[in-house]
Amino acid sequence: QDWPHKNHARLLEALVLLRKRDGRRIPFVFTGGWQQAGRVERLMAEHGLQDQTLHLGRVGRAELAWLYRHARLLVFPTLFEGFGIPLVEAMRSGLPIVCSGTSSLPEVAGDAAVYCDPLDANSIARTVLRAWDSPALRAELQAAGARRAALFNEEHLVREHRRVFLEAIRRFSWKGLLQRWLERSRRRKPAPDDSIIPRDHLLRAKFLLDNQRKKMFLSKD
Secondary structure, three states, X not given: OOOHHHOHHHHHHHHHHHHHHHOOOOOEEEOOOOOOOOHHHHHHHHOOOOOOEEEOOOOOHHHHHHHHHHOOOEEEOOOOOOXXXXXXXXXXXXXXXXXXXXXXXXXXXXXXXXXXXXXXXXXXXXXXXXXXXXXXXXXXHHHHHHHHHOOOOXXXXXXXXXXHHHHHHHHOOHHHHHHHHHHHHHHOOOOXXXXXXXXXXXXXXXXXXXXXXXXXXXXXO
16 A cells, blocks of 8 residues: 555655666566555656556455565565564565564564665665675575464464463463552542442452453363
8 A cells, every 4th residue: 555654755765766876777566556546656757767667556366476476576665564464475475575674574574584774765775776686685585584484374373372362361460450459549539420440340350251261261272
């Protein structure tokens, strides 16, 4: 998508730098729907990049898979992500990655990417050119991507979620929760309309949640 945090504007600035400073016209293909009609295309035209950029719009899974298999790099200069699914898709496709070193991306890509500063067009340009010109680096990223992609499977996902939830349950203390509630209630005199949860309600909640915990997390299934 062309949401501002996807950072298309700065990526296009990087392409201009590569062309004017380094004499390189690296072709870029964009996919996805544009929400702000014509904004990115206008930037491409303003920078004179129409001859090296192509927007395919929304593509099907087969077309997307073909692009992953035939591209030289995935360039993902987003400002932030909650996860970064294109990184996993690229790693599974054997596609080397250039991406931002921000938010969740280093945690997802690990050593299977080279990282740039998404706020610096020079950093994006340098990192893209480095990966574009180095077959050895791309081969290294492909190998790392194959190893790392193996972590993103259903069994590992379920196992890690279960581990985190059980650890949270282990650390949780009803005694501590009640103690904090009692301390807060002593520090202030409630107004008539102030709704402090009664202790018997908390104990009832504890009973219900303990039963649910046994059903959800402590069964053999």
